Amino acid sequence: MARWEPNAPERLTRAALALFVEHGYDATTVAQIADRAGLTKSTFFRHFTDKREVLFGGQDLLTELFSEAIRTAPAAATPADCLAAALESAAVAFTPERHEFAPQRQAVIAANSELQERELLKGARLASAMADALRARGAGDVAARVAAQLGVLALSLAYSRWAAPENQQPFAEIAHVVLRDLQAQVTTLGEVASARP
């Protein structure tokens, strides 16, 4: 068995998502997930706090990656540069292996209002962490909050496109296009408003 251990998180994730789709998220137990994966419950708990973390564990990683990317961006980097750096850093979390799980993950969350709330909350926390990181660099409060909200929105849009079953484009490329698109929208929103009396 030992040589399989390095794949335990993937096997547990695959088993969990299959069971969530088959029986619903609420009706699935950790014991069933471990059983389906051919592993024990204690192996499950070495990798995940609970069954919810199978779906959302990656978002904690994203929060760390984003904060770190903003923290370590060059001193001259603007909030917009920091956003781009943050999204770029997220690419390591969106590997081809994770792409396999993405459509099922989205379907499971879409089918459960508690999980949808959890996803919204994770987005709000990510925005809050990004705003903290931007303020720590000296950005003004409003500028930091605006940039953070746009960063979370960019992530959400880029993730949806990346997660589409037919997508073969790497996350970094998608994120780059999304960020451009978002910035164009944002410029329009600012211009139209400032042109008004």
Place this chain on the structure above:
Amino acid sequence: MARWEPNAPERLTRAALALFVEHGYDATTVAQIADRAGLTKSTFFRHFTDKREVLFGGQDLLTELFSEAIRTAPAAATPADCLAAALESAAVAFTPERHEFAPQRQAVIAANSELQERELLKGARLASAMADALRARGAGDVAARVAAQLGVLALSLAYSRWAAPENQQPFAEIAHVVLRDLQAQVTTLGEVASARP
């Protein structure tokens, strides 16, 4: 008693906030709130679903006001115009009477992580409702989502300033200034980014 009934929501809100501050949100019961207000539990439940709604009931009203303002804005209104109309419509919810409760409400939420999550979630739901209303007017998906996030951010900033104990400025004026400030930040963010290679 009958002539007091019209004030029941205010009396219950005042009693609830005082108890939340004194004993903590979790330790306070609906029976205690009704008792402190000199009313019955059934009167409480005629006005609020549960004690949480004392804190968050206003946010459902805001969602309705924002959606309605966007829905009924002139056909030529841009997303930026819709944001301004939405924030303006919210002024009816931020009356001098509600200002009295605002600092206590904020202190209660700040002291309880579950309530903080609820507030984030309400913000995310409001963004989602605004984006729906903007899409229903024909706005593109990305434009609608950007405008909605900025709208929620504007509301949050304007509410914080309005809720400050020393504030005497009406909500509509504060919201107007906040929206300008936000749009200036947003323009900077778009410009800096689009000037890059």
